[in-house]
Amino acid sequence: MLSLVRYMAYAEQTSTPLYRDERFLRIINQVVVVALVAGVLIFLYSNMVTALRTQKEVPISYDFLNDTAGFNLGESTIAFTRTDPIHRAMLVGLLNTFKVSIAGIVLATILGTFIGVMRLSTNFLVSKIALVYINVFRNIPPLLLLIFWYRAIFLKLPRVQEAIVLFDPVFPVYIANRGLFFPWGTATESWYTYRWILLGGFALALFVAYLLRQHGKRTGRMPLVTLWFLVILLAVTVLGYVILPDPLEITKPALKGFNIRGGGSVSLEFWGLLFGLVIYAAAYIAEAVRAGILSVDRGQREAARALGFSSFNIMRLIILPQAIRVVVPPLISYAIGFTKNTSLGLAIGYTDFFAITGGLILNNTGRAVETLTIILLVYLTISLIASLILNMYNRRITLSH
Amino acid sequence: MSKKFRVLCLCVFVLLALTLSVHAQDASTLELVQERGHIICISHSGYPGFGFLDEEGNFAGFDTDFCRATAAAIFGDAAAHEILPASSADRFTFLATGEGDVIYRTTTWTLSRDTDNNAQYAVIYFYDGQGLMVPTSLGVSTIEELDGATICTDPGTTSELNIADAFAARGLEYTPLPIEDDEEAWNTYLEGRCDVRTTDRSYLASYASTAFPNPEEHMVLDITISKEPLAHVVRNGDDQWLDIIQWVTFALINAEEYGITSENVDGFLDSEDPVIRRMLGTEDDFGGKLGLPSDWVYQMIKQVGNYGEMFDRNLGAGSPLNLSRGPNALWTDGGLIYAPPFR
Numbered sequence: 233m234l235s236l237v238r239y240m241a242y243a244e245q246t247s248t249p250l251y252r253d254e255r256f257l258r259i260i261n262q263v264v265v266v267a268l269v270a271g272v273l274i275f276l277y278s279n280m281v282t283a284l285r286t287q288k289e290v291p292i293s294y295d296f297l298n299d300t301a302g303f304n305l306g307e308s309t310i311a312f313t314r315t316d317p318i319h320r321a322m323l324v325g326l327l328n329t330f331k332v333s334i335a336g337i338v339l340a341t342i343l344g345t346f347i348g349v350m351r352l353s354t355n356f357l358v359s360k361i362a363l364v365y366i367n368v369f370r371n372i373p374p375l376l377l378l379i380f381w382y383r384a385i386f387l388k389l390p391r392v393q394e395a396i397v398l399f400d401p402v403f404p405v406y407i408a409n410r411g412l413f414f415p416w417g418t419a420t421e422s423w424y425t426y427r428w429i430l431l432g433g434f435a436l437a438l439f440v441a442y443l444l445r446q447h448g449k450r451t452g453r454m455p456l457v458t459l460w461f462l463v464i465l466l467a468v469t470v471l472g473y474v475i476l477p478d479p480l481e482i483t484k485p486a487l488k489g490f491n492i493r494g495g496g497s498v499s500l501e502f503w504g505l506l507f508g509l510v511i512y513a514a515a516y517i518a519e520a521v522r523a524g525i526l527s528v529d530r531g532q533r534e535a536a537r538a539l540g541f542s543s544f545n546i547m548r549l550i551i552l553p554q555a556i557r558v559v560v561p562p563l564i565s566y567a568i569g570f571t572k573n574t575s576l577g578l579a580i581g582y583t584d585f586f587a588i589t590g591g592l593i594l595n596n597t598g599r600a601v602e603t604l605t606i607i608l609l610v611y612l613t614i615s616l617i618a619s620l621i622l623n624m625y626n627r628r629i630t631l632s633h
Numbered sequence: 634m635s636k637k638f639r640v641l642c643l644c645v646f647v648l649l650a651l652t653l654s655v656h657a658q659d660a661s662t663l664e665l666v667q668e669r670g671h672i673i674c675i676s677h678s679g680y681p682g683f684g685f686l687d688e689e690g691n692f693a694g695f696d697t698d699f700c701r702a703t704a705a706a707i708f709g710d711a712a713a714h715e716i717l718p719a720s721s722a723d724r725f726t727f728l729a730t731g732e733g734d735v736i737y738r739t740t741t742w743t744l745s746r747d748t749d750n751n752a753q754y755a756v757i758y759f760y761d762g763q764g765l766m767v768p769t770s771l772g773v774s775t776i777e778e779l780d781g782a783t784i785c786t787d788p789g790t791t792s793e794l795n796i797a798d799a800f801a802a803r804g805l806e807y808t809p810l811p812i813e814d815d816e817e818a819w820n821t822y823l824e825g826r827c828d829v830r831t832t833d834r835s836y837l838a839s840y841a842s843t844a845f846p847n848p849e850e851h852m853v854l855d856i857t858i859s860k861e862p863l864a865h866v867v868r869n870g871d872d873q874w875l876d877i878i879q880w881v882t883f884a885l886i887n888a889e890e891y892g893i894t895s896e897n898v899d900g901f902l903d904s905e906d907p908v909i910r911r912m913l914g915t916e917d918d919f920g921g922k923l924g925l926p927s928d929w930v931y932q933m934i935k936q937v938g939n940y941g942e943m944f945d946r947n948l949g950a951g952s953p954l955n956l957s958r959g960p961n962a963l964w965t966d967g968g969l970i971y972a973p974p975f976r
Contacts, residue, residue, distance in 0.1 A: 282730075302794045306783070306808040314797040383820065391825040409826055410783065490771070490782045490828045491808070500826065501810075581812040581821065587788070591813055595722045595789020598750050 280601075296597050297322075303592055307499055307583045318593055325588030326610065332505055332584065333571045340510045340570065341563070344517025349547065351522050362518065370515040375576050378508025382580040385507075386500050392492055406485050406492050409500060416496030417480030426472055426479035433468025437461045501582035505574065513570050520562040524555030557629055564622040568615045575611075585610060662734055662867070662874035663707070663924050671713040674700035675733035678718035681839045682948045682956075683739050692716040695947040696737040699758065699865065702937040703735070703881050706920075706929040711936040721790055725750040728868055735878055736866035739833070741791050755865040755878040760960040760969050762857035763792050764834035766841065769852050771828060776803065776856050783808045785818050785827035792832050795859040819844065833861050839954040877923050884930045886972035887912060888939035890963055895938040898931060911975045919975060940970065 250256050297319040305312050308324045309331060350362035369377070387409050390396060395408035406413035441461040448454035473479065485495035528551050536546045575586035583592075586607060594603040666672050676696050677684030684694040697716060704714035717733045724740065727733045729751040739761075740746075742754045765784075767773050776799065786793040788811035800807050810827050812818035819840065822830040830837065834853060841848045865882065867875050888894075891909055893901050901909050910916035914927035921927060937943065944961065945951045962968025 302797060303811075304797050304800075304807070304809045306810055314801060383817075387821065387824040387826060409824060489780065493781065578813050579817065581810050581817070583811060587811070587813070591788040592793070592811060593789075596794070598725055598746075600726060 292601055294602055296599055296602070299597075301593075302596065305583055305588070307501065318597070321593060322585065322589050322606070325583060325585035328583055328588075329571070329574050329585040329614075332502060332509075332574050332577070332582070336506050336510050336513070336574070337567045337570050339506070340513035340517055340566070343510060343514040345521050347514060347518035348521025348525065351518060352525055366515045366518050368515075369511050370519075372512070374509055374512040374573055375579060377512050378505055378576060379579060381507040381511075382501070382504030386504050389500075392487060392490070395487065395492065401484075404484050404486075406487075408492065410491070411497050411499040411503065413485035413492045413497045414495055415482055415484045417482050420478055420481050422476045423479040426476050429472035429476075430469060433465055433472070436468065437464040440464055499582075501577065501580050504580050505577045505582045505584075509570060509573055509576075512573075513566055516566050517563060520559050520566070521555070523562075524557075524559035525551055527558045528554045560622065560626045560629065564619055564626065567622065568618050571614055571618060572611060662871045663877065666707060666734055670708075671715055672700065672704050672707060672735070673715045673717050673733045674703070675719045675724050675727045675736045676700065676716050676738045678720075680739065680836070681843045682835070682952060682954045684716070684718075684737075693947070695759070695943060696739065698937055698943045698947065699737045699882070700735075702885060702933040702943075703878070705932040705936045706877070706881050706884075706925055709926060709928070709932045711932075721787070725752055725866075728752060728866060731868075734867075734874075739836075739863045740866050741861045742864040743791060751869050752866045753869050753875055755867055755875055756882045757862040757864045758882050759835070759863040761833045761835050761861035761863055763795050763831060763859040763861055764837050764857060765854045766822075766830045766837045766851055767828060767854060768825075769850055774854065776800075776854065776858070777805065779807065779829060780805045781807065782828040783810055783826070784829040784831055785822045786811050786831060787815065787818060788813055790832070791859070791861070796831050799858040831858075833863075835948070835954075835956060838956060839948070842955070843953055873924060877925065880923060881933065882940075883972035884912065884933060884975075885937075885940040885943065886963070886970055887975060888930065888934050889941040890965060890972070893934055893939060894942055895934055895936070898934045902931070908975055 298317050300314070301312075301316055301318050301321045302314055303321075304314050305321065305324055307328055309327045310320075310324060312320060312324050347362045347365055350358050351366065353359045353362070389407060389409040392406075392408045392410055395406045395413075398405040398407070403415055405415075438461070441457050444455050444457050444460055448457070483494040485492045485497070488494075532550055532554065533546055536550045537543075541550065574582075574584050577584045578587040578591060581587075589603050589607050589610075594600060597603070660668075674696075676692070677694070679685045680694070680696075682694055684692060684696040687693040700714045700716060701711040705711040707713070717727060719727050719733075719736075719738065724736050724738055725746075728736055735755075736752075739759070740754075741761075742757065746752065747754055765776065765779070767779075773779060784796060784807050786796060786809050793809070793811065796807070796809070807829075810821065812821055819830065821827060823845070834857065837853050841851055841853075845851060865878050867878050891906075891912070893909070893912075898913070901913060902915060904910060904913075904915075907916060911919055912930045914920055914929070914931060918927045920929040923929070926932075938946070941963075944958065948954050948956045949958065958966070958968060960969045962970060964971040
């Protein structure tokens with residue numbers, strides 16, 4: 233009994249106090265974090281439930297997607313009028329998002345690669361220009377960049393009445409502060425037959441190219457595969473155009489009334505968004521490309537030079553194919569980031585998916601929970617699909633090592 | 634430190650978080666406002682004439698004055714109010730979730746808005762209509778001449794839907810350019826990216842006169858493509874609050890009809906006219922019927938002024954906008970402004 237009392241007194245003296253006991257603190261930390269996260273989630277959920285209960289006359293429902301839109305859209309790749317349903321307006325927005333994303337990712341990759349290679353140039357001026365480019369544009373918010381391009385550059389182009397006209401009258405191209413207008417073909421009745429001829433020609437050219445390649449591999453003398461491919465494609469295209477009565481009716485743009493009409497056009501908002509985002513994304517891609525090139529062993533370059541490769545061919549045939557393995561993973565995240573950034577088009581009136589769904593449709597229907605859920609899911613799906621495709625590509629080039 | 638104790642800790646924290654989360658209260662709006670000590674009005678952040686920040690950084694404007702008048706009616710103090718600036722899209726959410734008590738923000742009353750949102754439209758306080766602004770250099774005077782034009786619109790507003798209707802009804806084509814930011818939309822119009830800017834006539838006039846470098850180079854076409862009755866809005870299901878918001882405006886209109894202004898209201902206190910006595914609370918307690926003090930009308934007129942004074946100060950001759958009363962004149966002057974009687 234006495235020994236126990238003595239032990240307790242001993243324990244009291246030596247044991248660290250609770251607030252300095254590391255084991256205790258570690259547990260408390262976790263409890264606090266879990267409680268905070270749970271508390272915030274519960275608060276948000278109960279807030280939403282309360283808000284929805286107050287709006288009990290409007291329960292969550294997605295029926296409004298079939299209602300008539302009521303508004304018109306200027307920028308659209310598919311036909312859309314005010315009597316079309318709301319879900320079609322969402323589709324128009326989604327296609328606009330894809331349009332600018334695909335064009336932008338391709339352009340940003342080309343520009344970024346170019347600048348990344350410039351950055352490593354032994355020429356002082358070339359290398360420093362690339363350095364300034366990267367550090368300026370990487371450190372400006374993309375929203376600012378695209379507002380700058382739209383407001384300060386593109387909107388300052390001449391008005392339609394004083395549009396710049398190039399290559400008139402053979403191939404008139406109009407540049408004005410409403411966009412770029414150029415001759416474009418509209419489909420006639422025979423277009424649908426012509427389309428099949430084009431497809432057949434493409435398949436034929438592909439087949440011939442394959443045969444030539446096999447032949448080249450067998451004999452060790454590679455014929456000009458790309459040239460043959462293009463010649464066959466061109467021959468079929470021209471032949472089909474001669475045989476069929478005008479599959480396309482070429483219309484030229486012309487100033488009529490207030491607008492330039494006829495032909496094809498790309499709107500000013502598209503250019504503003506494209507330029508702003510491409511210049512921003514290219515700065516990041518350039519750094520990724522530089523890292524990739526530097527990751528290739530010096531010996532590779534030296535060996536290639538010893539074999540007499542030109543410096544352009546060293547880059548094209550030796551360095552870049554190896555660098556690409558390092559470049560692709562960051563490129564994937566830049567491509568996804570680019571797609572998400574297109575939602576900034578809202579600021580300059582580019583009607584992408586977010587502008588149409590989160591702006592027009594949300595305001596018109598007042599269905600905040602439904603539209604925002606759709607927006608979240610769509611962007612999540614786009615990003616997941618994009619990363620899936622690029623990861624598959626990444627796995628392929630990694631295995632070919 | 635046993636595992637049991639850890640779990641116990643977690644449970645306690647979660648329970649705490651649960652009890653802290655906010656729950657809706659079932660008290661009436663008037664009780665909530667009185668308890669809070671001031672009214673919260675959902676209004677504009679910057680809209681010349683209706684709700685904007687003046688040189689001293691205080692909110693001023695026609696909508697703001699309705700908020701001040703309501704505060705004067707409830708508390709006898711026009712300063713007992715708070716302006717909650719909201720966008721077009723936010724205003725109904727703010728009202729439905731109880732962040733604000735009433736919408737005083739140029740809100741067009743339409744059937745679908747009345748039924749879709751959790752909103753009750755109280756009273757029309759301004760009759761507006763949608764107009765089309767064009768540069769005079771276009772040489773256009775009718776909407777038919779605008780076939781093929783590009784039009785700058787505000788996404789998600791009734792004006793965007795009206796323009797679609799107006800052009801469809803006449804078989805005309807146009808290209809819409811919806812721009813979220815109002816400033817940006819005006820800039821885009823001024824740069825000639827669009828031929829036409831469309832929104833409420835009062836706003837076209839007010840913005841052009843206050844913010845355009847050369848207002849005389851632009852004109853509003855002599856056609857009104859829609860009715861835009863601007864109304865005050867309250868939450869569904871609180872009839873007392875609806876009555877208060879309605880009768881605040883009715884009292885301001887009646888005061889103008891009877892010639893009671895902030896200057897001369899004290900002289901009316903010993904009036905023999907029973908209608909004026911009922912309004913100013915010197916006979917019967919009409920304020921009490923609404924749950925308000927008996928001198929509610931007196932306080933509003935004294936501190937803010939009648940409907941006509943509010944209009945002149947913010948939109949009319951006493952303001953840079955210099956709008957004419959037009960349909961917003963009293964019914965006795967051939968306008969549409971009409972209020973039920975104090976009886």
